[in-house]
Amino acid sequence: MLAVAHLNVWYGVTEILRDVSFDVPDGRIVALLGGNGSGKTTILNTLTGLVKPRAGSVLLAGEECAGLRADQIVRKGMVQVPQGREVFQSMSVVENLEMGAATRRDRAELRAGIEDMMGLFPTLARKSRQRAGSLSGGEQQMLAIARALMARPRCLLMDEPSAGLSPVVVDTMIDAILALHRRGLTILLVEQNVGVAAAAADSAHVLQNGEIAFSGPAASLLDNPEVLRSYLGR
Amino acid sequence: MSRLLGRRTLLALGVAALAAVPTFANPYVVFVGNQLMLYVILAVGLNILVGYAGQLAFANAAMFGIGAYGTGLLQVHFGVPYYAAAPAGALLAMLIGLAMAWPALRLSGLYLALATLAFAQFTLWVFLHWESVTFGAGGFKVPPPSFAPLPLPSNLGIYYLSLLAMAALVAIAWNVVRSRIGRAFVAIRDGEVAAQALGIDLFRYKAIAFGMSGLYAGIAGALHSALLNYVSPEGFDLFQMVLHKAMIVVGGLGSLAGSVVGATTLTLILEALREFKSTQEIAFGALLLVFVIFMPDGIVAALKQRLQGWEEPLRRVRGRPGAAAGAEARP
Numbered sequence: 001m002l003a004v005a006h007l008n009v010w011y012g013v014t015e016i017l018r019d020v021s022f023d024v025p026d027g028r029i030v031a032l033l034g035g036n037g038s039g040k041t042t043i044l045n046t047l048t049g050l051v052k053p054r055a056g057s058v059l060l061a062g063e064e065c066a067g068l069r070a071d072q073i074v075r076k077g078m079v080q081v082p083q084g085r086e087v088f089q090s091m092s093v094v095e096n097l098e099m100g101a102a103t104r105r106d107r108a109e110l111r112a113g114i115e116d117m118m119g120l121f122p123t124l125a126r127k128s129r130q131r132a133g134s135l136s137g138g139e140q141q142m143l144a145i146a147r148a149l150m151a152r153p154r155c156l157l158m159d160e161p162s163a164g165l166s167p168v169v170v171d172t173m174i175d176a177i178l179a180l181h182r183r184g185l186t187i188l189l190v191e192q193n194v195g196v197a198a199a200a201a202d203s204a205h206v207l208q209n210g211e212i213a214f215s216g217p218a219a220s221l222l223d224n225p226e227v228l229r230s231y232l233g234r
Numbered sequence: 235m236s237r238l239l240g241r242r243t244l245l246a247l248g249v250a251a252l253a254a255v256p257t258f259a260n261p262y263v264v265f266v267g268n269q270l271m272l273y274v275i276l277a278v279g280l281n282i283l284v285g286y287a288g289q290l291a292f293a294n295a296a297m298f299g300i301g302a303y304g305t306g307l308l309q310v311h312f313g314v315p316y317y318a319a320a321p322a323g324a325l326l327a328m329l330i331g332l333a334m335a336w337p338a339l340r341l342s343g344l345y346l347a348l349a350t351l352a353f354a355q356f357t358l359w360v361f362l363h364w365e366s367v368t369f370g371a372g373g374f375k376v377p378p379p380s381f382a383p384l385p386l387p388s389n390l391g392i393y394y395l396s397l398l399a400m401a402a403l404v405a406i407a408w409n410v411v412r413s414r415i416g417r418a419f420v421a422i423r424d425g426e427v428a429a430q431a432l433g434i435d436l437f438r439y440k441a442i443a444f445g446m447s448g449l450y451a452g453i454a455g456a457l458h459s460a461l462l463n464y465v466s467p468e469g470f471d472l473f474q475m476v477l478h479k480a481m482i483v484v485g486g487l488g489s490l491a492g493s494v495v496g497a498t499t500l501t502l503i504l505e506a507l508r509e510f511k512s513t514q515e516i517a518f519g520a521l522l523l524v525f526v527i528f529m530p531d532g533i534v535a536a537l538k539q540r541l542q543g544w545e546e547p548l549r550r551v552r553g554r555p556g557a558a559a560g561a562e563a564r565p
Contacts, residue, residue, distance in 0.1 A: 074433030
């Protein structure tokens with residue numbers, strides 16, 4: 001579904017990503033791990049058009065996305081759930097969901113999409129009129145995911161969905177990610193939390209200083225002391 | 235009972251009262267009423283940009299001036315009739331507003347505030363020093379527009395033209411903020427990165443917000459030049475900018491009703507302090523401080539808490555106000 005090849009990104013005179021290549025097969029969850037400053041968020045921002053790469057290609061179902069504008073990439077089916085939840089605080093839950101479908105025009109489809117999200121996230125259905133800023137951290141994260149799903153993505157990019165959440169809420173989050181997986185959604189999961197990646201993803205890549213330093217099955221991460229120590233600081 | 239004190243009822247009563255003012259009031263009250271309507275237009279336009287779209291811009295007074303100068307200078311230098319010069323002046327302000335969306339793509343917060351403030355000061359400098367065109371610090375007279383064949387003197391004609399323009403522009407703003415465009419404004423205000431990640435075209439919506447705001451200020455400027463039959467730089471200085479900002483802060487940021495309430499409150503205070511000109515700036519500064527510290531959501535927030543009918547949902551509502559948020563989500 002998603003094929004990233006030889007991606008190079010610079011911020012001014014600093015090289016942030018160096019020759020990064022990886023694939024996210026159709027219907028799979030692939031985790032991208034790494035410590036602070038390893039380049040994880042830059043990869044996501046490059047994939048979604050917020051940052052322009054200096055070189056490399058980003059193919060979504062065979063179509064080139066590198067260098068396109070963010071709205072063009074969303075229309076092609078690649079949507080990001082931003083880091084730190086970033087829900088629209090002053091809007092209601094439903095209004096947030098409507099904004100997720102900003103690139104779509106069909107009102108019947110919009111209503112169907114909202115109903116679908118309410119079924120997938122019952123907590124949001126109970127609080128549909130509530131302002132997003134008054135939801136708990138876990139609920140805001142659910143809303144951010146539901147909002148991204150409203151764009152009907154073929155590939156969902158999630159930036160540290162477990163950040164700042166309590167362990168119980170993290171478990172709920174993993175369940176939600178697995179539920180999306182069962183629906184056949186392709187997911188690129190960017191995480192610092194190895195436990196979340198191991199529990200949810202099929203395979204994983206570990207980033208260090210803007211390069212992929214390790215690739216393998218996600219379940220093997222927790223059993224690999226060298227990866228844990230060298231790349232993830234554990 | 236509280237429904238009778240709702241936003242729509244009071245706004246309708248306000249428009250009806252403004253329409254009736256010339257039948258019983260003296261020319262001074264008519265003039266103040268006309269100024270109030272221009273300030274409503276200015277505050278609504280600025281609130282779209284600052285309150286809804288979250289763009290901290292400080293060029294509203296300059297846009298107001300561009301509308302007034304554009305209209306007046308076309309009449310004086312080229313003999314263009316008012317009814318052609320006024321739309322041209324307003325359009326010029328809108329185009330300059332649109333152009334400001336470019337820097338706004340790269341700048342935000344304080345940096346955008348400084349850039350737009352610099353633009354406003356530059357505009358004022360041009361008004362003051364390009365004497366061969368703008369007539370410098372002394373300003374210039376503009377001919378009063380004729381309303382023939384209507385049996386209206388110029389001042390009453392401008393009054394009713396301002397009333398029509400205000401009603402139309404408030405109605406347009408009301409529809410825009412409840413549309414997809416208004417929700418995109420609020421999304422950009424609440425989280426620019428998230429909005430962009432969802433495919434909201436930042437440049438497009440910032441351009442709409444700056445363009446609308448420029449157009450509103452330009453229309454107010456065009457009406458202002460005809461109201462005074464005179465245009466001079468001092469009407470578009472930093473004090474004027476502070477006044478516009480104070481209106482939307484006092485009324486309520488991100489609220490059209492707040493723009494109307496703020497413009498009305500500040501115009502009345504302005505008139506009450508007219509005898510003590512030097513105290514006006516101090517009073518507005520103090521008022522801004524008090525509201526920013528103790529009532530940051532403005533007068534409208536207090537009304538929303540106490541009275542029904544002051545809600546302003548970001549969508550079109552059928553039936554009872556306030557019943558809409560979430561209604562579409564129900565299976």
